[in-house]
Amino acid sequence: DGGITQSPKYLFRKEGQNVTLSCEQNLNHDAMYWYRQDPGQGLRLIYYSQIVNDFQKGDIAEGYSVSREKKESFPLTVTSAQKNPTAFYLCASSMKSGAVTDTQYFGPGTRLTVL
């Protein structure tokens, strides 16, 4: 899992609550990403950030929000507007977004369950 950490490992949320998932990296990477993975499925991009104080929506951004105030940190908030938030959430970073040979390094993931 390299130098990228996610917390908590497991998270339970009641309907109507917002929750924030933490992602920190010490790899000095410019770019960071949030993905959602449903059982037996691939990864779908929620948000990505190429540089501090800048981020873009991915394919499934509705009901989610992010911030990138520090290079090392890219927290994801799952809001009450996300209708089906139960999933496995993966954070990743890469040296520089948009580079042709950009390899992503992944955290261990957070499993979110809505009760």
Add this chain to the structure above:
Amino acid sequence: SQQGEEDPQALSIQEGENATMNCSYKTSINNLQWYRQNSGRGLVHLILIRSNEREKHSGRLRVTLDTSKKSSSLLITASRAADTASYFCATDENGGFKTIFGAGTRLFVKA
């Protein structure tokens, strides 16, 4: 629809056998990557092949790329029980910023 689609969806083999997984994609690409995911864990990068390369090796891994057919294959030779995992291909759609992941092939290696 997904940019990268793996085939088969699941594969079960005996230890020592070779495992071959295929990936097809739809648009032009600059590179294609293969990642591995153990159950309930993050993804780990295995190998990257550029669009001007046809074959690449890394240990027991062999990756081929056929841009005319928009397809790639990952071969794991002499498989081990520890190779049991899901394997994903990932591409940069039309050479853009985003990396697009397929749904993965679930490999089970029986000891």
